[in-house]
Amino acid sequence: MDHSEYLQQLVRQQWLIPFFPLVAAAIQSLLKRPARKPSAALTIVAMGLSCLFALRAFFATIGGGEHHDVERAVFNFTWFRFGTTSLDIGFILDPLTAGMAAMVAFVGFWIFVNATGYMADDENFTRFFCFLSLFAASMLGLVIANNLLLLFMCWELVGLCSYLLIGFWYFKPSAAAAMKKAFITTRIGDVGFLLGIVMLYWKTGTLNLYTHDALHPGALEQVSALALRSGWWGLSAASTIALLVFIGAMGKSAQFPLHVWLPDAMEGPTPVSALIHAATMVAAGVFMVGRMYPLFTADRGSWVMDFVMWVGCITAVFAATIAVAQFDIKRVLAYSTCSQLGYMVMALGAGSLVGGQFHLLTHAFFKALLFLGSGCVIIGTHHEQDMRKMGGLRKYMPITFWCYLIGMLALSGVPPFAGFFSKDEILLATFHRNKYAWGAATFAAFLTAFYMTRQMFMVFAGTWRGGRPEDYPHSKHAEAHGQATEAHEDHGGEPHEVSWNMWLPIAVLSLFSIGLGFFGHNYGEYLGAEAGGSEEGKAVVMGASLAVVALGLLLGWAIYGRKKMEKATDPDPLLGALRGVFIFLNNKWYIDELYAATVYRFTATCGIFFRLVDKLVVDGILHAIAWTAWAISQAFRWVGDEFFINGGFDTGCETVQLGGEELSKLQNGRIQNYFRVLSLGAAILLLIYFFT
Amino acid sequence: MSIPLSSYLMLSAFLFAIGLCGALSRKNAIIVLIGIEIMFNAGILNLMAFWHYKYITMPTAYMFAIFAIAIAAAESAIALALVIAVYRFYKSVTLDEMTDLKG
Numbered sequence: 001m002d003h004s005e006y007l008q009q010l011v012r013q014q015w016l017i018p019f020f021p022l023v024a025a026a027i028q029s030l031l032k033r034p035a036r037k038p039s040a041a042l043t044i045v046a047m048g049l050s051c052l053f054a055l056r057a058f059f060a061t062i063g064g065g066e067h068h069d070v071e072r073a074v075f076n077f078t079w080f081r082f083g084t085t086s087l088d089i090g091f092i093l094d095p096l097t098a099g100m101a102a103m104v105a106f107v108g109f110w111i112f113v114n115a116t117g118y119m120a121d122d123e124n125f126t127r128f129f130c131f132l133s134l135f136a137a138s139m140l141g142l143v144i145a146n147n148l149l150l151l152f153m154c155w156e157l158v159g160l161c162s163y164l165l166i167g168f169w170y171f172k173p174s175a176a177a178a179m180k181k182a183f184i185t186t187r188i189g190d191v192g193f194l195l196g197i198v199m200l201y202w203k204t205g206t207l208n209l210y211t212h213d214a215l216h217p218g219a220l221e222q223v224s225a226l227a228l229r230s231g232w233w234g235l236s237a238a239s240t241i242a243l244l245v246f247i248g249a250m251g252k253s254a255q256f257p258l259h260v261w262l263p264d265a266m267e268g269p270t271p272v273s274a275l276i277h278a279a280t281m282v283a284a285g286v287f288m289v290g291r292m293y294p295l296f297t298a299d300r301g302s303w304v305m306d307f308v309m310w311v312g313c314i315t316a317v318f319a320a321t322i323a324v325a326q327f328d329i330k331r332v333l334a335y336s337t338c339s340q341l342g343y344m345v346m347a348l349g350a351g352s353l354v355g356g357q358f359h360l361l362t363h364a365f366f367k368a369l370l371f372l373g374s375g376c377v378i379i380g381t382h383h384e385q386d387m388r389k390m391g392g393l394r395k396y397m398p399i400t401f402w403c404y405l406i407g408m409l410a411l412s413g414v415p416p417f418a419g420f421f422s423k424d425e426i427l428l429a430t431f432h433r434n435k436y437a438w439g440a441a442t443f444a445a446f447l448t449a450f451y452m453t454r455q456m457f458m459v460f461a462g463t464w465r466g467g468r469p470e471d472y473p474h475s476k477h478a479e480a481h482g483q484a485t486e487a488h489e490d491h492g493g494e495p496h497e498v499s500w501n502m503w504l505p506i507a508v509l510s511l512f513s514i515g516l517g518f519f520g521h522n523y524g525e526y527l528g529a530e531a532g533g534s535e536e537g538k539a540v541v542m543g544a545s546l547a548v549v550a551l552g553l554l555l556g557w558a559i560y561g562r563k564k565m566e567k568a569t570d571p572d573p574l575l576g577a578l579r580g581v582f583i584f585l586n587n588k589w590y591i592d593e594l595y596a597a598t599v600y601r602f603t604a605t606c607g608i609f610f611r612l613v614d615k616l617v618v619d620g621i622l623h624a625i626a627w628t629a630w631a632i633s634q635a636f637r638w639v640g641d642e643f644f645i646n647g648g649f650d651t652g653c654e655t656v657q658l659g660g661e662e663l664s665k666l667q668n669g670r671i672q673n674y675f676r677v678l679s680l681g682a683a684i685l686l687l688i689y690f691f692t
Numbered sequence: 693m694s695i696p697l698s699s700y701l702m703l704s705a706f707l708f709a710i711g712l713c714g715a716l717s718r719k720n721a722i723i724v725l726i727g728i729e730i731m732f733n734a735g736i737l738n739l740m741a742f743w744h745y746k747y748i749t750m751p752t753a754y755m756f757a758i759f760a761i762a763i764a765a766a767e768s769a770i771a772l773a774l775v776i777a778v779y780r781f782y783k784s785v786t787l788d789e790m791t792d793l794k795g
Contacts, residue, residue, distance in 0.1 A: 669794030672724070672787055676716055 007073035007093055010060050014075070014091035016053045017101055018140035020046040025133035031126045039126040040116045043133050047112050050140060051105035058102040061095050062526065071095075074146050074210045074218075088208055092146035095526045096357065100287055101143045103361050107279040107368045108136045110505035114372045115271035117502035118379060122269075128168060132275065135161035139280040143287065148197050148207040148219070151291070155193070155252070155284060159186050162281045166268040178264035185261040189251015189285075196244030203229065203237050209291070220294045227298040239302035242295040245288070246308055253285025253341045256315040260591060263334040270375030273330060277337040278368035286344045286360050293353050309349025309430070313437045316342030318589070320447035324454070325572075325585035329374045329387050332455050336411060337367055339444055343426050346441060352429030358523050359422035362516050366410035366419060369509035373404040376502050377459060381495040387455065391462040396495040399503045401460050406510040408456055410517075412449040413549050420545075421517035428541045438541070446548035453556025461561065464495065700741035707734035721775050721785040725768065732764050 024046035028039050061071065076090030112132060119128050138157035145151035160183075167179025201207055203226060204219045211218040223238050231240030249255070254262035265276055276282060289296070289308075296305060319338035326332045340363050347355035378385055380397050394401045410417035413424075423445060431438040497503070572582065584590070666677070707730055714727030736757055743753035779785050 667794065669791030670788060671790070672716060679712060679716065 004071060004073065007060060007071060008075075010057055011073040011075045011091055011093040013053070014057065014093055014144045017050045017057070017105065017144055018137040020050040020053075021133040021137035021140065025130050025137060028126055028130035028133060031130075033123065033126055036125045039129045040112075043129045044109070044112050044116070046133060047105065047109045047136060050136075051102075051109050054098070054101040054105040054140070057093055058098040061093065061098040072210060072212075074208075074212055076146065076208055076211060079149075087149065088147060088206075089150040090146035090208055091144050092210065093144075096287075096290055097143055099357070099361060099523070099526070100283075101140055103364050104136070104139050104143060104279045104283070107364050107509070108139075108275065110508055111271050111274050111279070111368055111372065112136075114274070114375065114502050114505040115269075117499050118271050118375050119269060124168070128165075128269065131161055131164050131168070132271070135165060135275060135280055139284065142284055146209050146218075148200065148209065151288070152193070152197060155248075155288070156190070158281055158284050159183060159190070159252070162186075162265070162272075162276055165272040165276075166265045168268055168272065172267065174264075175267040178261075178267040181264050182261040185258055186251040189248045189258055192244045192246075192251075193248025193288075196241045196248065199231070199237070199244060200241050203241070220292070223294045223298040226295070235302050235304065236299040238295050238298040239304045242292065242298075243304045243307070245292050245295070246304070246311075249285035249289045249345070250311065251285070252288070253282045253345065254315075254338050255285075255311050255342065255345055256318055257591070259315060259319065259338050260595065262338050263331055263588070266328070266330040266334050270330065270371060270378060273334070274368045274371035274375070277334065277371055278364040282337065282341055283360055283364060286341065286348070286356060289345070289348050290353055290357050290360075293348070296348070297351070305349050305351065306434075307349070309346050309433065309437055312342045312344070312346030312349055313430075313440050314342070315339065316346060316444040317440050317447070318342075320444040320451070322585055322588050323451045324447060325582050327387050327572075327586075328385050329377060329390070329455065329459060330371070330385060332387075332451060333367070333370055333374060336448060336451070337363075339448065340367070340411070342444070343423065343441065346437065347426040347429055350426070350429040350433040350437070352425065354523065354527050355422065355425040355429045357527065359419075359426055361523070362410070362418035362422040362513070365509050365516060366407045366417075366513040369403060369407040369506050369513055370411065372502070372506045372509070373400055373407060376400040376498045376506065377404075379502065380498050387458040389465055390459045390495075392460070392464040393495055394460040396464070397497045399497060399507065403503070403506040403510040404460070405456065406513050407506075408452045410513040412452045412552065413445055413545060414449075414553075415546070416514070416517060418513050418515070418517035424542055424545060427545055428538060431537050431541050442544050442548050445545055446552045449549045449552025450556045453553050454560045457556065457560035697741060697745045701738065704734045704738040704741065707731075707737065719786050719788055721778065721787055722772075724787065725771050725775065728771075729764065729768060732760075736760050 021043075024042045027042060031039050072092065072094035074090055074092050076088050078086045079089045080087055112129075115128070115132065119125055122128060135158065138154045138161055142151055142154035142158060145154060163179050163183040166182050167175050169175045170179070197207070200219050204222050206216065206219055208216075208218040209220045211221065226238035226241070227236050229237040231237040233240065235243065251258045262277075262282065266273055268276070296308070316339045319335045319342060323332050323335035323339065326335060340359070344356040344359050344363070347359060376397065377390065377393060377400060380393070380400065381390060384390060406417065410419040413420045415421075427438060427441055427445070430441055587593070666673075711727045711730030711732075711734060714730065715724045716727075718724055718727065739753060739760075740757055743750075747753065775785060778790065782789060
């Protein structure tokens with residue numbers, strides 16, 4: 001069979017990829033609470049199946065790389081029709097989709113496996129897995145969408161699921177606040193996205209991205225025409241739409257200044273954090289920009305690409321500085337995700353689709369690894385998240401330690417781990433586009449290496465600073481405790497290694513975090529990037545990035561490695577050296593406070609003002625109208641209703657009643673009387689007949 | 693020697709009046725029933741008189757008359773049964789005492 005025919009056949013089955021998790025979610029919503037095993041099994045089997053289908057699609061797209069054009073199969077169909085208008089939805093199978101779907105399904109699968117261990121004690125186990133399945137299904141749906149309508153629906157579903165999962169422990173007020181914050185913040189971005197979609201529909205008349213049909217071209221097949229038409233703010237239509245769509249991606253992918261929800265999303269269970277930060281939620285924004293990339297590049301002269309790049313660059317540096325001064329193990333990772341997303345967006349803005357998407361893939365693997373690893377740490381230390389109260393975990397949790405180390409090296413960009421290659425690609429692209437942005441990004445790479453080293457030393461090196469063994473007499477057999485099978489009910493006490501279903505996923509992911517980087521070049525060809533690109537300056541970029549990473553690692557070792565923290569109450573070494581800066585960073589640049597003082601206060605003031613307007617003006621008018629109506633109705637009541645209508649009606653009723661009483665006298669029960677009346681009537685009729 | 697139609701009709705009307713008078717004025721239910729039967733027969737006589745003078749070539753009227761007589765017989769049987777049932781209930785056949793249907 002011809003290869004493109006094969007792809008055509010496969011694209012018709014793309015719906016199977018999100019189908020299995022969706023069905024699993026539907027079934028689980030009906031399961032009862034105690035049905036833990038069936039629920040977990042169902043989720044994992046469904047995810048495994050969709051992973052198989054995603055991998056099949058992925059390998060199919062790899063196969064046909066003989067000619068340089070990107071092979072893209074689409075399948076559109078009419079969803080429903082009203083009047084002469086019809087709404088289409090469709091699926092797509094191209095390298096971008098296939099790679100992403102394979103990653104989401106694969107990483108998601110291992111996160112689910114890990115979640116069975118992390119959530120083992122939770123009583124709402126089935127609800128959790130129901131949401132997880134739905135989350136994965138909506139993300140996979142987003143990835144395979146060839147239509148902005150389907151894409152937007154899945155986009156919102158992803159937002160909904162993240163809302164539900166961040167607030168999974170909704171009885172904690174902080175979780176309830178975090179879920180609202182995530183939902184509302186991303187919603188601000190969604191307004192931009194929706195505007196972009198509407199504008200795209202207005203300008204092109206279709207929501208399909210690709211149709212491969214010259215008569216009804218898809219939206220992305222009309223970009224060259226769009227680039228010539230004018231939009232708003234002096235931009236071409238294509239750039240305007242790109243800008244609007246990018247605002248949606250800023251909300252979803254937590255770009256400055258809409259990043260505030262991402263760190264708070266740590267309130268959710270750790271597998272959810274892993275899923276949000278690696279495979280689903282934040283990846284959606286970057287993926288969507290990649291999907292709409294022809295719009296961004298259509299008009300070379302516009303400032304939209306620079307805007308994208310600078311937003312990414314600012315986010316990358318800004319979030320990395322905050323991560324330096326955090327103490328919560330997950331919060332450090334959260335800000336590092338924010339920073340890495342900044343990298344991806346910066347790469348897209350610098351014109352390197354491959355760099356952005358490749359970093360998205362590699363980052364998904366090692367960030368999922370790091371988050372699941374931190375989940376293992378949290379479980380192993382009996383729900384401790386403060387890094388100051390950890391330490392020395394290398395001895396207690398060797399498997400977690402080694403996997404975490406790999407993830408940390410990959411994130412820092414140490415060769416030959418995956419992060420090095422993808423980050424290098426981004427830095428190179430930025431170098432060609434703008435030297436200042438490149439400098440800032442290199443500085444962020446330095447910070448990344450530094451804060452990850454800090455985290456490693458605080459968590460795994462030194463001695464255990466949490467509960468001391470002597471504080472817990474029952475844990476004298478500390479060595480035996482390390483065998484991970486100990487029941488988990490004795491909260492507090494010695495940390496221990498986690499069970500196999502928690503460490504196996506991170507072990508698998510760490511394999512990929514090592515190996516994936518070598519495929520960067522292949523991935524570039526696979527996505528159909530212009531072959532080669534400019535290799536000029538590669539030595540400078542790579543040398544600089546290696547130097548700063550080494551510097552970061554060394555500095556981290558010098559500050560946190562040489563002299564270990566002894567007690568949990570010891571101040572952070574940086575606090576002594578850079579007191580003001582550290583506190584400033586620890587408080588996240590006071591962005592939340594800034595929002596509270598500006599956006600929130602402004603909104604609240606508006607609220608009070610409008611309430612006053614409502615009370616005085618609107619209510620006044622309403623009350624005046626109501627009073628008038630009431631007075632008129634009173635008048636009508638007395639004159640019209642009481643007198644005419646009631647009077648007339650009552651009289652009528654009385655008359656009828658009287659008549660009835662009189663007539664009922666006729667019916668006296670004597671049959672002959674009836675007969676007499678009958679005869680009389682007949683006689684009268686006869687007389688009338690005769691004499692007329 | 694022919695008897696005119698009007699004679700039959702007058703006889704019929706006379707019978708009807710007798711029946712009506714009996715049905716209206718007597719108290720005994722059986723007498724009332726007899727009055728009704730007389731009125732019935734006045735009607736049939738009327739029918740036959742008209743047939744004989746106007747439509748003698750058609751045999752249909754016979755059939756009607758026989759039907760009517762048969763139905764009258766059945767009806768009077770039912771009526772007598774009712775009278776017996778009424779008698780069992782009231783221990784009387786005086787119609788004036790039966791006023792339970794009073795409105």
